[in-house]
Every structure is written in C-alpha cells, then in structure tokens.
Amino acid sequence: MAKKGFPKAMWIAGAVLLAIIIAEAAYILSVGLEKTATVAEEVTLVQE
Amino acid sequence: MGKIKTPLSEKIGYGFGDMSSSMFWKIFSYYLPFFYSNIFGLRLDQVGVLLMVTRIWDAVSDPMMGVIADRTRTKWGKYRPYLLLMAIPFALSGVFLFTTPAASPTMKLVWAYVSYIMMMTVYTGINVPYGAMLGVMTDDSDTKTVLSSFRMFFAYGGSFIALFAWEPICNALGGYSTPAGWQHAMIVIASMCLVLFLLSFAMTREKLHTESTSSIGSDLKSLVKNAPWWILIGAALCSNLFNTVRGSTVAYFFNDVIGPDVHLNLGKWGFLFYAGLFLSIGEVCNMVGVALTTPIAKVLGKKTTYMLSFVALIVLSIAFFFVPKTGYWWMIVLQVVISIFTGIISPLVWSMYADVSDFAENRDGTASTGLIFSSASMAQKFGGAFGGYAVMALLAAFGYNTAAGAVQTAEAVKGLWILMSWVPAAVAALAVVIVFFYPLTKKRMEKIQEELAVKRNL
Known part of the structure; x- marks a missing residue:
C-alpha cells in the first residue's frame, strides 16, 4: 500500500508554483500596469 | 453492470x-x-x-x-x-x-x-x-x-x-x-x-480505489511497434493543426479584413459580426457534428467517415478563399458546415484510439489504454504548438503589421485569406493521405473484436 497524502514531487511543485505566483503579484504591484498598447506608441515615435 | x-x-x-x-x-x-x-x-x-x-x-x-x-x-x-x-x-x-x-x-x-x-x-x-x-x-x-x-x-x-x-x-x-x-x-x-x-x-x-500495476516498459514496446497508432498520431496532429490554424487566424481576420463595425440583419434583428460570434457559431455546430458522428460512423465506418470529412474540409476551406470581402453570410454558412465536419472528426479520433488499443491488446496482450490516450493528448498538443507557431511565422512572412490601428498591406490581407482557406485545406489534404494508410477498417475491427471477445472470456 502506497503512502497516505501527497507525493513529495507535489509538495516541491506546489512550493515553486506558490513562489512564482507571489513573485508575479509583487512584480505587477511594483511596475504597475500598461495603460495603452506599447506598440502603437512605438510606431508613432518612429513615424515622428 | x-x-x-x-x-x-x-x-x-x-x-x-x-x-x-x-x-x-x-x-x-x-x-x-x-x-x-x-x-x-x-x-x-x-x-x-x-x-x-x-x-x-x-x-x-x-x-x-x-x-x-x-x-x-x-x-x-x-x-x-x-x-x-x-x-x-x-x-x-x-x-x-x-x-x-x-x-x-x-x-x-x-x-x-x-x-x-x-x-x-x-x-x-x-x-x-x-x-x-x-x-x-x-x-x-x-x-x-x-x-x-x-x-x-x-x-x-x-x-x-x-x-x-x-x-x-x-x-x-x-x-x-x-x-x-x-x-x-x-x-x-x-x-x-x-x-x-x-x-x-x-x-x-471518488468511489473507486485503484492501484496501478502495469509495467510501463512492455506497454511502450508494444506502442512503438503499433503501426496504426503511428498513422493515427499523424492524423490527430493534422486535425489539431487544422483547428489551430483556422482558430488562431480568426481574431486577426476580423480585426483587419472584416473590421470592427460590420452589422448583419436577420429579419427584424441587427447584430454585430465579430470574431467571438463567428467562433461561437462554430462551437454550436461542433456539437451538432459530435452528435452526428456515431450514426454516420456506424454506416460508413470510422476510416471512411474520417477521410470523407477531411475531403469535405478541403473543398469548403478552398471555397472560403473565393468568398467576396463582404460575403459575410457566405462566411457564416461555410463556418457552420466546416464546424459540423470538424465536430464529426473530434470524437472519431478518440474512438479510433480505442480501436488501436484493442488492436494492441489482441496482438500483444497489453491494453495500454492509458498510455495510448495520454500519448494521443500529447500529439494533439504538439499539433497545437506547431500550428500556433506556423500561423505567427506565416503572418510575419505576409508582412502583417501588429501596431494598433495599423492599415495592412494588400499582401498581408491576402495572407489572412490564405490562412483561413488554402493553409487549412493543405493540412486537410495531408490528413486524407495519412489516413488512407490506416489499416483498421470496419471489417478488420469486427474481426479483432470477435477474437478479443474469445480471449477476454478465457
């Protein structure tokens, strides 16, 4: 009979996923959100 | 029971x-x-x-x-x-x-x-x-x-x-x-x-408690020697490629060919013709196709149904190229029929994998259903991966401009039409050629089922 609970790989993967989610949230909070599409701005700049 | x-x-x-x-x-x-x-x-x-x-x-x-x-x-x-x-x-x-x-x-x-x-x-x-x-x-x-x-x-x-x-x-x-x-x-x-x-x-x-005991090694050996499996993997890749190429082009096609403000009238009602509407019509017609699969495959057999569906998809996809720019209703009609045929194909592929599994069990004594099905979903995803990449590469080759509000060149617009028509048609043609070599016909499967019934009862 196999061991009860989650396998070790699951705990490791879960910890990595959680760390990435926290890092993503922190990054977005620190840099903020794009308001308009950047490509459009770049194209305007090039045209000017 | x-x-x-x-x-x-x-x-x-x-x-x-x-x-x-x-x-x-x-x-x-x-x-x-x-x-x-x-x-x-x-x-x-x-x-x-x-x-x-x-x-x-x-x-x-x-x-x-x-x-x-x-x-x-x-x-x-x-x-x-x-x-x-x-x-x-x-x-x-x-x-x-x-x-x-x-x-x-x-x-x-x-x-x-x-x-x-x-x-x-x-x-x-x-x-x-x-x-x-x-x-x-x-x-x-x-x-x-x-x-x-x-x-x-x-x-x-x-x-x-x-x-x-x-x-x-x-x-x-x-x-x-x-x-x-x-x-x-x-x-x-x-x-x-x-x-x-x-x-x-x-x-x-969850009401059943199962323990997996099968040996992955022997199942894998049986799988690589399974010719129908290889053919089916190729066919499944094609059907996924077909859907991915068309599907991921639609948003671009509506943005740059149809435009944002096209309204269609149906009797008293007018409605906006947008990518999501076009795609969701496809989803409904997929359901119709799924419902038709069993009765059609019962009469024609899975291989013939698959091949005929893809022959129809070749013709219909090419027809899309010749629809005039404002032939919105024709586009809807083609989307309806194409989606019915893709709807017929999707459960067919899964059911053919089940046949391949029976073929393996009959020949090698190992069912390896789990392995066959997970390899199938892997193949499908590879089809999606390659399809997504191919669309981007072709858009770039046609000179598609991604800037917001950009006016596309005639070549880029033509490229979008080709991605909605000739490219899927070519993929469909490839699928027909591959499945032509699929050996598990209706007759052959009936024989395998008979033999398996005897073996399973022993």
Whole structure:
C-alpha cells in the first residue's frame, strides 16, 4: 500500500508554483500596469 | 453492470469542471496570439516561439502530472483534491496571463514566458487529474459514457459562453483594444472558472480505489511497434493543426479584413459580426457534428467517415478563399458546415484510439489504454504548438503589421485569406493521405473484436 497524502514531487511543485505566483503579484504591484498598447506608441515615435 | 449510483448532481458537477477548463482553453487558443501581438506588444516571431515553447511544455508535463496524481492518496481521493487545490492558482494565473506590465520590451517578454508557462502548468495540474477522475467515479461503463457526455456538453457550453462574451466584456470593461479591457475581462472569466471548479469539487465523489500495476516498459514496446497508432498520431496532429490554424487566424481576420463595425440583419434583428460570434457559431455546430458522428460512423465506418470529412474540409476551406470581402453570410454558412465536419472528426479520433488499443491488446496482450490516450493528448498538443507557431511565422512572412490601428498591406490581407482557406485545406489534404494508410477498417475491427471477445472470456 502506497503512502497516505501527497507525493513529495507535489509538495516541491506546489512550493515553486506558490513562489512564482507571489513573485508575479509583487512584480505587477511594483511596475504597475500598461495603460495603452506599447506598440502603437512605438510606431508613432518612429513615424515622428 | 456496476453497483455505484451516480446522481444527476454529480454528473452536472463533473461537467462544471470541464466547462471551466474549456472557457480558459478556448480563450487561449483563439485570442492569446492576437493579445500578445496586438495588445501586449510582442513581435510576431516572439509570439510564435513563445506559443511553441509553452505548448510543448504543456504536452510533456501531462504524463508527469499523471504520475503525481496516481500517487496521491487523501481522504478526498486521488484526483479530486486537485480541483480544490488548483482552483485559486488557476484563476490567478489566468489574470496574470492577460496582464500587461508597464515594463521594458525585454521584461515584458520575460513576463509573457513566466505567466504563460505558469498558466500551462496549473492547467495541466487541474486538467489531468480531472480527466482521470472519470475512471474512479463509477464502475459502470455506461455511466462513464454518460459522464463523458456531460463533460463534453458542459465543455461546449463553456466555450460558447466564453467566446460569445469575450469581446463584449472587453469592450464593456475598458475596450477591446486596450490592455485594461483584456485584463478586466479575464478577471470576470477567471472568477467564473474559480466558482465552477469549487462546485465541481463539492458535487463529485471518488468511489473507486485503484492501484496501478502495469509495467510501463512492455506497454511502450508494444506502442512503438503499433503501426496504426503511428498513422493515427499523424492524423490527430493534422486535425489539431487544422483547428489551430483556422482558430488562431480568426481574431486577426476580423480585426483587419472584416473590421470592427460590420452589422448583419436577420429579419427584424441587427447584430454585430465579430470574431467571438463567428467562433461561437462554430462551437454550436461542433456539437451538432459530435452528435452526428456515431450514426454516420456506424454506416460508413470510422476510416471512411474520417477521410470523407477531411475531403469535405478541403473543398469548403478552398471555397472560403473565393468568398467576396463582404460575403459575410457566405462566411457564416461555410463556418457552420466546416464546424459540423470538424465536430464529426473530434470524437472519431478518440474512438479510433480505442480501436488501436484493442488492436494492441489482441496482438500483444497489453491494453495500454492509458498510455495510448495520454500519448494521443500529447500529439494533439504538439499539433497545437506547431500550428500556433506556423500561423505567427506565416503572418510575419505576409508582412502583417501588429501596431494598433495599423492599415495592412494588400499582401498581408491576402495572407489572412490564405490562412483561413488554402493553409487549412493543405493540412486537410495531408490528413486524407495519412489516413488512407490506416489499416483498421470496419471489417478488420469486427474481426479483432470477435477474437478479443474469445480471449477476454478465457
């Protein structure tokens, strides 16, 4: 009979996923959100 | 005949799970390339490589998650806990995926890789256990078919809702052409998915306790020597490629060929002709096709049905090229018929895999159904990975301009028409050629079934 609970790989993967989610949230909070599409701005700049 | 009872609420609960997954999956498949190139601000070549890398990761991570889930033992069962555990990461990853950070192009590219790979990982983390759960919810083969039907029905329902509503929600919450509109729309969809997964967890139960004992080695040996399996893998790759190429072109086609303000009149009613409407019409017609599969395949056999469907898809796809720019109704008619045929093909492929499994069991004495099916889903995902990349590469080759409000050159516009017609037609032609060599005809399968019936009774 196999061991009860989650396998070790699951705990490791879960910890990595959680760390990435926290890092993503922190990054977005620190840099903020794009308001308009950047490509459009770049194209305007090039045209000017 | 099984002894386990499955109430209606449990069937609906099981359906909710795939309803949620499909809402996400369809939005990724149809809108994500467009989002990355036209809203988020990546170059087409960057989008192409990104789609390929993440989808290949998605394909190879499936069996890994299968192994993890098989070895899980909790009071809620093996697979069901993942519906609860992964629901919140799933919703959060979706929102991050459609979030455009105010950062340098390099950091944005990094963000796109991290958030998309994260999303695919979490998607696999919830979807693989969800699929496997079917095997432990009941011991009755007929109930499994009923649960699968509920799953399929709710999946199409979810796809329909998501595609139909996506652009209107974007427009209502900030604009279809702004990053904020896309992020807010995803918050709405992700919240719905979160609720659906939690409901699915609460409404279902695992009732069987299984231990996997088969040897992976002997199953693999049997698989590589299985010629029909190789042919079918090629055919499944083609059918996925067909859907991916058409599907991921639609958002571009509507943006640059149809335009944003085309209204059609149906009697007294006028309605906006937009990509989501075109795609959701396709979803409904897919359902019709799925319903037609069994009766047609019973008469013609699976191989013939598959080949004839793809011959029809070649003709219909080429016909799309000759529709005039304002022939909107013709486009709808072609979308209806094409989607009915693709609807016929999708369950057919899965059912042909089951035949391949019987063929293997009859010849080698090993069923390896699990391996055959997980390899099939891997092949499908590779088809999607390559298809996504090919569309981006072709768009770039046709000189498609991703800038917001850009006017496309005549060559780029023609390229979009070709991507909606000649390219899928070529893929369909390849599928016909491959399946021509598929040896498991109706007659051959009847013989195999007879032999297997004798062997299984021994």
